[in-house]
Ligand code: FES
């Protein structure tokens with residue numbers, strides 16, 4: 001039996017010097033919503049996170065059997081399959097599923113395998129009037145009902161009335177389509193409840209998929225994911241943004257199936273001391289170079305100034321909704337994670353990350369960064385996924401933000417290499433700043449090692 005996760009008292013817990021996130025919210029120029037005022041710090045026990053979780057093929061195989069074959073997971077956006085016959089292929093760790101919009105407008109998902117001799121039914125995303133296997137032509141309707149077998153007289157042993165494609169559970173939330181390979185899985189409403197409660201104010205279904213970029217990264221999927229689950233690494237990895245990010249003053253909250261790290265922007269890291277001028281904060285945030293003039297903030301604090309700029313930049317697309325959002329919602333990094341690998345950001349932060357194993361190679365992962373955006377009028381078509389080559393930088397797709405990703409990705413194969421050679425059996429994690437990573441491993445322990 002694993003030690004349970006314990007609630008912490010925010011008033012007495014050990015934390016960084018400098019302003020807490022809640023104290024920063026006290027300075028907001030607008031009313032702060034309850035969702036940001038909530039605190040749920042937890043002491044996630046010192047679980048022994050074995051190095052083999054990252055290096056062992058046997059552990060990967062267990063993950064496939066006990067996690068990926070059983071857990072609810074984000075497959076695609078609803079807007080990617082708007083019309084009957086639209087389908088996407090979703091692959092996870094050597095498994096492949098078809099997510100299909102039926103004639104009635106429902107979303108269904110099936111294992112991507114023909115019931116004749118097993119050929120994959122569809123290799124590519126697209127639109128079709130039926131699901132017909134390219135090998136010998138067995139066909140099913142879009143809802144998975146049996147349609148036809150060429151030369152059916154030769155298959156008297158097949159009961160065509162019951163020869164439908166096996167269906168797996170699907171669900172939608174916030175414009176995202178989730179699937180579960182386990183036909184006996186827990187109800188989605190229970191699984192998503194914690195996250196759904198957090199996002200009541202931020203309806204991601206109203207946004208459209210503006211960009212979607214993917215890249216193979218040479219490390220276990222958890223190494224890639226964990227690089228985006230704490231701000232503690234900013235000091236070592238992204239020193240250029242330290243003056244504009246309250247890295248170790250982030251607020252970390254843990255619930256059952258979701259957790260969040262809120263990293264405040266436009267406030268300096270406590271690691272830089274108490275005397276960072278506002279000018280340095282703004283220059284770091286705007287990535288200004290020597291000789292570039294610093295904008296005039298008037299008498300505004302940097303956070304309020306940046307929030308006002310962001311409101312006007314978003315107003316044409318988001319309308320007056322921007323006036324309902326407080327400064328923190330406009331500028332901070334509201335980084336949520338739904339177990340095991342779905343990372344939507346709150347408010348207008350726009351980013352959604354997903355990290356997956358790359359097939360069954362446990363030393364390689366697929367890292368994706370999706371950008372969502374508000375729009376007026378007709379929904380713009382969703383961006384197609386763009387693959388970066390393994391040597392191509394994220395900056396090619398995402399500019400300044402991409403350069404930050406590139407710094408993260410630079411570490412990844414080195415972490416894998418270090419873990420392959422370390423004499424240590426386990427890794428260590430900070431109690432508070434790395435609590436989301438602790439929580440992820442606590443959950444993985446429950447799912448993969450059965451420590452419940
Ligand atoms: S394998 Fe699909 S029709 Fe033969």
Ligand SMILES: [Fe+2]
Nearest residue numbers: 227237238408
């Ligand atoms: Fe980073």
